[in-house]
Amino acid sequence: MVVGLDGGVRSARGDDAGARIAWAARGMRATALLASDMRTETERSGGAPRIAVSLVLEPKTAALVLALADAGCEVAVFSAVSETDPAVAAELAAAGRVAVFAPTGGCPDPDAARRLDAEHAAAVLAWRPEYLIDDGAHLIRLAHTEHREALATLRAAAEETTSGVRPLREMAAEGALRIPVIAVNDARTKTGFDNLVGTGQSCVFATADLLDAAGWSGPGASRTAEGRYRGIAGTRWTVLGYGPVGVGTARFAAALGARVAVVERDPVRALAALHDGFEARGAVEALPRADVVVSATGVWHTLDAAGFARLRPGTAVAVAGGIDDELALDELAAAGWRCAPVAPGVDEWIVPGAERGVLVLASGGGVNYTAGEGNPIEVMDLSFATQIAALMRLMRDDPPAGVHALSEEEEHLVARAALAARGADADPAPLGARPGGAAQPWTVHRYRA
Structure with a gap:
């Protein structure tokens, strides 16, 4: 940040899309290091692997796809209307280094947005990628159902999210998964930082920003109190789900x-929440008392119409992370x-x-990437570096179909x-370290005669 003599504060990154992408790239140093290793491998193989990236398209994702292009790959990027910064998409398209299957302008009509998303999804598969970085396994599932011709060239994929790994494991159990997929989401360098720290922080901050802009006064406030932002301190939050995203949000x-x-x-997770200093309650008890409700499950209809009916007017509802219809807004409309x-x-x-009614943030989408720019750069740097490590593994080992x-x-x-x-390091393992880290040979124990 730059602080002026008058006390004003502004960002040093610049406001246009190109400046925001460059700012993100400067903060993604681990991604750059892994991309450099990848370039060495692609140069050694003499090929240019075709990689499609399906992620929320904002400056950090743009920096990732450009890093892959720098590593000697042919790259395409796909993103849905609701998950795209059009200015970033337009900047990438204008540069001409990446094939862009995402909106570069506004698309306010929901039906038109759905059609455009379907067209772009089909088009990125028709681009014939060899490798795919997916989000929610949507393109992987599309290739296995409506566009099976894509499997002729699609060799492998890496999946970014918990909600995407779940259906992939189901597909593998049924023998339906025809390509190898690395569950990047399950890597410690992803879940322990992206889900726990990044999504927790960015969702809470995005929720606070939206409520601040709306002048939220909380449940039970009169119309005359509107415009007086209540703030977060002293409010009651109910977090649905205590996986890594729920833990971080809480x-x-x-x-x-x-x-x-x-x-x-x-x-067991409820008990963990209790030991972490939070209340552990059933929905019937917790929902009517909440000022803010955050769904952090990645499960369809986590908060259904019956759950909404338990909320007081003025309660704010948001989704952290999120999948389609995690909030049952379709049920509300039908009712x-x-x-x-x-x-x-x-x-x-x-x-x-x-x-009066319930306030739904970001139309029920993931509040951090729908209403903001997603997770912090340092966190996504880890996630994207992990994605590159997964791609290099897939290219090098050519594993069998299944989830790896x-x-x-x-x-x-x-x-x-x-x-x-970051100018840091981990302590090296000692020479002659015992397998599994055992402190002494297994024959040495306490109760020898």
């Missing part, structure tokens, strides 16, 4: 002074609830016969690159 909300209750069906815009990114859903894990060695490669980029 921690960052609590750090801003919120009182947090967790709704979790897994009793006659009406949707009225309140502020940019904030809609009020009102039950028939009522005057990234190795500990590859996690260490990414982590050491990130440490080095």
Whole structure:
């Protein structure tokens, strides 16, 4: 940040898309290091692998696809209308180094957006990628259902998200998955930082920003109180789900002074929430008391119409991470609830016969990437470096069809690159370290005669 003599503050990155992409690239040093290793491998092989990237398209993703292009790859990028910064897409398209299958301008009509997304998804598969970085396994599933011709050239993929790994494991169990896929989401260098830290922080901050802009006063506030932002401190948050995203959301909300209750069906995770200092409650008890509700499950219809009916008017609802229809807004519409815009990114859903309703943020999409620029650069640097490590593994080993894990060695490669980029290091393993880290030979034990 640049602080002026008058006390004003502005970002040093610049406002245009090119400046924002360059700013992101400068902060993604681990990604750059792994891309350099990848370039060495592509030069050695003498080929130019065709890689399609399906991720939320904002400056950090643009920096990733350009890094892949710098590594000697042919690259295409796909992104849905609701997950695209059009200025970034236009900047990439104008540069001519990457094939862009994403909107470069506005598309306000939902039906037109759905058609455009379907056209772009089909077109990126028709581009015939050999490798795919996917988000939610949507393109992988599309290639296995409606566009099976893409499997003739698609050799392998890497999946970014929890919600994408789940259907891939189901496909593999049924024998339907025809390509190898590395579950990048499950790598420690992804889940332990992207899900836990990045998504937790960015979703809480994006929620606070939207409520601030809307002048949110909380449930029960009168119309005369509107425009007086209540802030986060002292509010009651209910977090649905206590996986890594839920943990991160609860921690960052609590750090801003919120009182947090967790709704979790897994009793071990619910117990973990309790030991972390949060309330562990059932939805029937927690929802009516909440000022803010965040769904962090990645599960369809996590908050259904019955759950919405338990919320007080003025309660704010957001999705952290997210999949399509994690909030059952389709059920609300079918039941006659009406949707009225309140502020940019904030809609009020009102039950028939009522005057006030529930505030839904970012139209029920992932609040951090729909209403903001997603996770911090340093976090996505780790995720994207992990993606490149997965691609190099797929190109080098050509594994069989199925869902595969990234190795500990590859996690260490990414982590050491990130440490080095920050002027840090991990302590080296001692010479002659015992297998598994055992402190002494197995024949040495306490109760010898």
